Amino acid sequence: MNIDLRMENISIFFGEFQALSDVSIDVKSGEIHGLLGENGAGKSTLMNILAGIYPPSSGRIIIDGETVHGMTVSRAADLGIRFIHQELSVIEDLRVYENLFLSKELTLKNGFLDKKEMAARSAELMRKMNLDINVGDYIRDLDTSRKQLVEIAKAIMFEARLIIMDEPTTSLTNKEIEVLFDLMRNLKKSGVSMIYISHKMPELFSVCDKYTVLRDGRFIQSGEFRTIDEHGMTELMVGRSVVESERSAVTRTDEVVFEVKGLSCGDFFRDVSFSLYKGEVLALTGLFGDGRAELSEALFGARKVTSGTIKKSGAHLPIHDIGSVMRAGVGMVPRSRKERSIFPDLSILNNASMAYLAKNRGAFFADRRDDQRRFGEMVKLMNVRYDHEDNFITSLSGGNQQKVVLARWLETDADIYILDNPTQGIDVGAKFEVYKLINLLTSGGKSVIIFSSEFPEIYRVCDRCVVMYKGVINAVLDRNELTEIKMMYYSTGANLEAGTRE
Amino acid sequence: MSEQIEKKPFNALEHIKYLYTNHTYIFSFILLLVIMLFINHDYLSFTSLSTLLMQSTIKGILALGMTFVIISGMIDLSIGSNIAITAGLGIVLLNRSGSITLMFVFCVAFSVFLTAVIGLFVTKGRIAPFVVTLATMSIFRSIIVQLGQGGPFNVASSILPRFRVIAAGSVMKVPNMAIAFIVLTVIMTVISTQTKFGRYIYAIGSNETASRLSGINVNRVKVEIFMLMGAMIGVTSFLFASRMTSVTAANAGMSYEMDAIAAAIIGGTSFSGGRGRILGTFFGALSLQLIENLLVAAKIPPFLTGLVKGTIILAAILLQSKKESKKA
Numbered sequence: 001m002n003i004d005l006r007m008e009n010i011s012i013f014f015g016e017f018q019a020l021s022d023v024s025i026d027v028k029s030g031e032i033h034g035l036l037g038e039n040g041a042g043k044s045t046l047m048n049i050l051a052g053i054y055p056p057s058s059g060r061i062i063i064d065g066e067t068v069h070g071m072t073v074s075r076a077a078d079l080g081i082r083f084i085h086q087e088l089s090v091i092e093d094l095r096v097y098e099n100l101f102l103s104k105e106l107t108l109k110n111g112f113l114d115k116k117e118m119a120a121r122s123a124e125l126m127r128k129m130n131l132d133i134n135v136g137d138y139i140r141d142l143d144t145s146r147k148q149l150v151e152i153a154k155a156i157m158f159e160a161r162l163i164i165m166d167e168p169t170t171s172l173t174n175k176e177i178e179v180l181f182d183l184m185r186n187l188k189k190s191g192v193s194m195i196y197i198s199h200k201m202p203e204l205f206s207v208c209d210k211y212t213v214l215r216d217g218r219f220i221q222s223g224e225f226r227t228i229d230e231h232g233m234t235e236l237m238v239g240r241s242v243v244e245s246e247r248s249a250v251t252r253t254d255e256v257v258f259e260v261k262g263l264s265c266g267d268f269f270r271d272v273s274f275s276l277y278k279g280e281v282l283a284l285t286g287l288f289g290d291g292r293a294e295l296s297e298a299l300f301g302a303r304k305v306t307s308g309t310i311k312k313s314g315a316h317l318p319i320h321d322i323g324s325v326m327r328a329g330v331g332m333v334p335r336s337r338k339e340r341s342i343f344p345d346l347s348i349l350n351n352a353s354m355a356y357l358a359k360n361r362g363a364f365f366a367d368r369r370d371d372q373r374r375f376g377e378m379v380k381l382m383n384v385r386y387d388h389e390d391n392f393i394t395s396l397s398g399g400n401q402q403k404v405v406l407a408r409w410l411e412t413d414a415d416i417y418i419l420d421n422p423t424q425g426i427d428v429g430a431k432f433e434v435y436k437l438i439n440l441l442t443s444g445g446k447s448v449i450i451f452s453s454e455f456p457e458i459y460r461v462c463d464r465c466v467v468m469y470k471g472v473i474n475a476v477l478d479r480n481e482l483t484e485i486k487m488m489y490y491s492t493g494a495n496l497e498a499g500t501r502e
Numbered sequence: 503m504s505e506q507i508e509k510k511p512f513n514a515l516e517h518i519k520y521l522y523t524n525h526t527y528i529f530s531f532i533l534l535l536v537i538m539l540f541i542n543h544d545y546l547s548f549t550s551l552s553t554l555l556m557q558s559t560i561k562g563i564l565a566l567g568m569t570f571v572i573i574s575g576m577i578d579l580s581i582g583s584n585i586a587i588t589a590g591l592g593i594v595l596l597n598r599s600g601s602i603t604l605m606f607v608f609c610v611a612f613s614v615f616l617t618a619v620i621g622l623f624v625t626k627g628r629i630a631p632f633v634v635t636l637a638t639m640s641i642f643r644s645i646i647v648q649l650g651q652g653g654p655f656n657v658a659s660s661i662l663p664r665f666r667v668i669a670a671g672s673v674m675k676v677p678n679m680a681i682a683f684i685v686l687t688v689i690m691t692v693i694s695t696q697t698k699f700g701r702y703i704y705a706i707g708s709n710e711t712a713s714r715l716s717g718i719n720v721n722r723v724k725v726e727i728f729m730l731m732g733a734m735i736g737v738t739s740f741l742f743a744s745r746m747t748s749v750t751a752a753n754a755g756m757s758y759e760m761d762a763i764a765a766a767i768i769g770g771t772s773f774s775g776g777r778g779r780i781l782g783t784f785f786g787a788l789s790l791q792l793i794e795n796l797l798v799a800a801k802i803p804p805f806l807t808g809l810v811k812g813t814i815i816l817a818a819i820l821l822q823s824k825k826e827s828k829k830a
Binding site for chain 1: 696697698699700701702704705707708709711712713714715716717718719772775776777
């Protein structure tokens with residue numbers, strides 16, 4: 001089970017661009033190693049080299065004292081290296097156990113599939129992992145967090161010595177994250193090593209033993225987690241003292257600009273009412289299954305509601321049609337950038353201009369000059385790092401892609417911005433720029449509704465916080481009474497459960 | 503940015519490289535042309551090139567419309583049947599009214615109507631375009647065969663000379679058909695690159711959810727894409743009737759959809775949507791016709807033309823898909 005890995009002086013070029021220069025990392029047996037760095041720092045590239053996806057331009061991979069020449073994907077698999085990618089790679093139309101045994105199917109003597117045995121072994125693994133997933137279910141019928149857990153199960157189904165996890169907790173609830181961490185600690189005891197990539201500091205500090213920080217493709221520092229704190233770690237990653245951009249000035253006024261009344265949508269959420277004031281940042285939070293995702297869509301007219309109304313500055317908001325909602329002065333940055341925002345076949349410029357074009361009806365021609373002018377303003381505002389505006393948007397790092405998406409919505413010059421998980425999967429630096437932007441918007445008289453489940457983020461930006469639980473608003477907390485414990489108390493419905501017990 | 507570009511010395515090889523990765527279709531066309539020149543040394547003449555253009559026109563115009571349909575991630579399998587029914591009914595109208603203008607207007611309006619119905623089934627009915635047009639392919643064909651009782655629709659002899667000259671005529675030695683193809687190519691290029699509608703076509707093919715959430719009325723744009731396809735079919739039906747002067751209901755336009763798809767794909771349109779160029783399709787249509795002419799010139803047995811044509815199409819696509827995977 002044991003592995004002793006050393007990657008030594010790894011460099012790699014893509015064309016003229018040097019993605020990694022002289023990076024080294026050591027992972028000992030039974031160690032959970034946190035790999036940190038902003039997006040574009042080279043973490044994924046380094047891991048792709050280890051998994052045999054890219055050959056390094058120079059440097060060595062040494063496993064158990066022996067240099068591995070010409071690492072390939074299948075070689076890595078033979079060596080017991082498993083890679084859990086950020087994007088799900090389970091197959092929707094196959095059952096759970098079929099996914100676990102994909103390409104390693106067990107067969108009976110007559111050549112037919114031994115479904116019984118595969119299902120039994122899968123169920124055994126689920127028990128060991130303490131998961132209540134029925135191995136006969138189709139993946140498409142599972143929610144995202146369960147898909148993610150199946151993905152992880154797939155990695156440890158067959159003997160693994162080193163598991164690379166690239167942000168495995170993005171779609172997991174806190175309880176599931178705990179399950180995963182317990183699992184990781186158990187694996188560690190049996191000598192399995194793990195490399196853990198994440199942007200979430202509390203997770204890293206709770207589960208990892210050692211860290212390696214990369215920045216701009218260079219090795220910055222390695223060490224043990226117990227010798228460093230979160231602030232120090234952030235500085236290592238960003239490479240400069242992070243400007244604290246806490247909600248500096250209160251810009252909230254008494255003027256109600258957005259009023260939601262009795263909004264309901266099937267089983268997802270019921271009787272949701274709240275008001276948003278001009279210049280205010282309102283956070284909406286909760287745990288998985290609280291109906292927030294559907295609510296965010298309903299506010300923007302992207303989901304039909306069964307009852308309820310929304311008023312914007314006193315006038316009814318036509319929530320049956322996205323275009324009308326946009327023209328009424330509401331903009332939305334959707335969650336899950338890749339699925340809901342990015343046009344992978346279009347250029348950076350065309351990605352940025354899409355919402356403005358759709359909002360302003362009438363004109364038949366698209367004016368490229370005007371697109372460039374608007375985008376130029378946004379670039380100045382948000383510090384987007386790009387090579388050329390006509391390059392595909394996919395050539396950018398996650399953080400910069402998200403900035404382009406934000407630019408798309410800022411171009412529409414809305415009064416109210418709904419931001420659904422705007423910092424999902426982006427690096428620390430870009431996160432702070434998003435927070436700065438929110439401050440800038442509200443000081444300009446705009447109002448913001450931010451959907452988030454990360455307390456530090458909510459605490460940093462919001463004036464008030466609406467906590468949802470199972471589709472209803474459970475509490476509205478003012479900034480001065482907002483604590484992580486309170487937020488958790490209401491989002492787990494602890495107050496309600498206590499009531500029913502009596 | 504501009505500074506960097508100015509500093510860079512002019513590098514012809516790099517320019518060709520760029521042209522090759524982004525406009526492969528021009529190179530495949532030139533390659534075919536060179537092969538043709540080996541067989542027929544006099545091929546590079548005004549006459550043969552304008553003839554090539556004219557021969558490509560019918561399928562080429564269809565391919566222009568098909569390009570938009572494919573870029574947006576859809577497909578129309580019923581354009582061949584659509585031509586048969588539109589051209590057939592158009593000839594009936596022409597014979598009764600004697601007005602060529604009226605027939606032209608009818609052809610375009612009727613095809614647009616048919617494709618709009620397809621569009622509504624796709625959007626409001628939420629049925630995959632492949633399935634809808636598989637059904638309409640057989641419906642349109644059946645209607646026109648029934649109306650013609652299996653027989654052909656012939657242009658009345660009184661109008662024939664006036665009508666025939668549209669497809670057969672030329673302006674300053676350039677065939678009318680070729681002019682129509684070029685004009686429509688220019689119009690469609692402008693639509694695809696300069697208009698908001700053009701942007702939306704690419705956006706929908708690239709990511710439909712993101713398009714909807716950006717405020718694009720996806721359903722409306724899809725119906726409009728089909729209607730534009732219909733307009734191309736209408737023009738083609740009119741030219742087809744003028745060129746053939748007789749439309750056999752049972753097999754007119756048969757398998758034209760396949761040639762239109764092939765031309766778009768040889769021209770670099772991505773079958774998974776989001777990418778493609780009208781100019782590529784223009785050269786794709788020329789290449790496709792050039793392949794056919796090559797086979798005739800090289801005296802390849804007519805029964806084998808399908809084999810050679812198919813192989814060349816596969817080779818063209820392989821060339822492009824290889825390039826795509828390199829980029830990623």
